[in-house]
Amino acid sequence: MDWIHSLGLFFGSLIANTLASLSGGGAGLLQFPLLLFFGLPFSIALATHKVASVALGLGAAATHLKQKSFTLQEAAYITVIGSIGVVIGANLILKIPADLAERLLGMMILALGIYSHFKKQLGQQVKPIHRNWQGWLVGSLGLMFIGIINGSLTAGSGLLVTLFLVRWFGYSYKQAVALTMICVGFFWNGIGGIAIVQAGASIYWAWLPILLTASFLGGALGAYLSTRFSNKIIKQCFELLTLLVGLKLLV
Template sequence: MTGLLDQFVLFIASFAANWFSALSGGGAGLIQFPMLIFLGLPFAVALATHKVASVALGLGATLRHLKNNQFERRFSLIILGAGLPGVVLGASVILAIPPKLAMFALGVLTFGLGIYSVFKPKLGMDYAPRNQSGRALLIGMLGLFVVGFLNGSVTSGTGLFLTIWLIRYFGLDYQRAVAYTLVLCGLLWNGTGALVLGYLGHIAWDWMPALLAGSILGGYLGSHIAIKKGNLWIKRAFEIVTILIGLKLIWG
């Protein structure tokens, strides 16, 4: 059981992590997941517990983003249909993968995302949808499956991969891509991963009150600021978060 001080620390860490995540389109695991391990949870339990708590980020973001009505039903179904099988597969195999190797590889990739965005000043600034039919769509769905696998298997910052894939390949701007990531990945992908990890492992339910409160509140307020500030502000937040997460995973 966690005491009142631990619950307060969990709430602050969860709020900060999910506020930044809602701004940039991913990255809540940079703060929240290591905090759970630091406070005493084993890796597998921390992973499952964080995955459940991250669903609340999706809920908080959904409450805000649905007001803007930026979602296309067909494209939403494509993201879910291609990504969810990868989430299930990733969550099923992660407990057998050496954590240090997985985290280092993810750190290199995540750091690369941030640097790539920095040197592409026009990336994600305009909404120009593409590659949503024929062979191009199949390639895009394969990419969504791979991102889903990462989301189910490694928890720190994988929503950022979905954000950049939606921008780079499908032509979304940052604001729309972040909205899809927070709602579909945060709520439904993470919900599926939480179910699989909860079935295969253990969840620290007594840690949940503070984590859920911080996730919902941070997700809602972060999404509100992102919507108000627009693409350039979100792009800068994305770059900062990806570079920080990459360095943390490489040298953590």
């Protein structure tokens, strides 16, 4: 790559990961299409994007852990349950029609964004619900399903996790975004990257330094902004990103 393309890849990835870290997902909205635009085949671009996204979670982790807005037990639960789905999804990606799956996901994300928009008080305050053994069990099924989406598709699964945590368990948007960045951004994407490589895809190592740097800086910047903004602003950013991601997957 010449320096112009390198700068384009860096700033595109930085913007995507900053928005994702602030809103709770959606880094693949811009980063993955950039990799395709610069010439990577689908499976190689997907594996490269998954590995680079690990730096997004790492960049956001330090800021969110300092806030102590969730327990390590909650993070471990989301990580372990979702990772099972991630491995399943990574092995399904080569066997299902990607276009159909992405359109269905796009419709789902759009619907969730619209739902959030009309639920004005959703995620504005912490309202713990479904945090008994029955609730955690049903929540496991939802998280595992989203994990399958994360392992097999390129964008949107973090947004699904964010809204699921808000709606099912009663977290605020700030808490949900923090959990999503650490559990999905770091652990799910890391496990997904390993699983998709084992399933037969390759990583384009030459671009990883640029992507890892931009993802880390974007994760750190977005996490910093999320601690400064109110739940209302984060909710609005989430809804905007669901609109963009949903339309991108549909078109």
